[in-house]
Amino acid sequence: MKNFKITSFVTISLFLLLVILDTTVGIALWWYILLLILWFTIMALGSFNMSWGFYLKAFTSNPKVTQKNIAITFDDGPNPEYTLKVLDILNQYNAKATFFCIGEHIERYPEIFKAIVAQGHAIGNHSFSHELMIDFNSTENWLDEIKQTDNAIHKLTNRKTTLFRPPFGVTTPKLAQALAVTEQQVIGWSIRSFDTVIKNPERIVKRITKQLKPGAVILLHDKQPNVLPVLEHLLQVLQKQDYQTVTINELLNEH
Incomplete structure (x- = not known):
């Protein structure tokens, strides 16, 4: 907001x-x-680059990390076709992740959402509707979006998430005003996989691994078929390079 x-x-x-x-x-x-x-x-440019901190402060990586820890994050779930399979792969490699969930999807697939939480992964708010024109919301509409998702999360887990990721990674002054009320930490990423655009899993993994470094935050989506081969291959690479996958909460608290 200071830069704005x-x-x-x-x-x-x-x-x-x-x-x-x-x-x-x-x-x-x-x-x-x-x-x-x-x-x-x-x-x-300020809207589309969270690392600038133009409208609000966002956590996109932790350069203070001394160990080889990184965070894998998933947006737009829970998804009935792929999220449970993603959880199986994470469990196979003893990896933890952070899922930024859409409120409507939480209400539609509560058992899948509860499975994410039950397996020890972190949860973040990713708005309630994630509609195409959401970035033109007023402050009041943003508050409704955030609070509806918070309520959906609390209803199923009796918890309140402190994490929020803006839909499409776009920030605005109105969103900043809403988050000043909810006091949630905005989470971005340092490695964007473009897995919604690039269909070839090998290209996606190569793009990610070229940018790997301790403290990195990786963006994936648990809503499409390429997430499964991408995740498995990525975890194999991370394992070979002695990286540990942790939740955003854990990465935030490393100094």
């Missing part, structure tokens, strides 16, 4: 400077257009 405020202050200052110059010596209209384009570009 600084950018807004600088933009307003430049606009006032242009107005002063325009009234004294006269300037071309394209100077105003250029400032508008620059402002819009910075706002958009």
